[in-house]
Every structure is written in structure tokens, then in C-alpha cells.
Amino acid sequence: ADGLLIAVTLLDPRTLIIGGGLAEAGETLFTPLRAAVAERVTFQALPEIVPAALGDTAGCLGAGLLAWDLLATEVSA
Structure with a gap:
């Protein structure tokens, strides 16, 4: 939550997308994470x-x- 808050402060995103294996935890992760970020924002x-769609x-x-892309550039070179 602290790291996400830094990103929110610096970049002001409307949406934070969490991906990879971490996102596979589903609401077990997202519910407390949303609450922790909400506590920290000022x-x-x-x-x-x-969670990331992919x-x-x-x-x-x-x-x-x-x-x-690497194969395509080698063939055309």
C-alpha cells in the first residue's frame, strides 16, 4: 500500500492495475489492499x-x- 501510494502521489492515475501471479489471489489481496490505500491517501x-485482464x-x-519483432528486423535487414 505504501508503494502504491507513492505511485498515486507522483502519477495521479485513475486506475492501478495489479498483474502477475500476485493478482491471482483475487479479493483475498484486493479487499485489504484497497482499504490500506484508502487509509493512506490524504x-x-x-x-x-x-486485477490485470491478462x-x-x-x-x-x-x-x-x-x-x-526481433525476427522481423533480422529478416528485413
């Missing part, structure tokens, strides 16, 4: 805290796209 707008697969998809 002048900042309270952002919505949601969950744990985002890293795999990103790595695949990076590999695809």
Missing part, C-alpha cells in the same frame, strides 16, 4: 485498484511479441 484522488500470461505474450 490529498490524492483514490484510484480504482483492479493475469499471469501478460509476460509470456510480451516476450513472444518481442521475439516476433
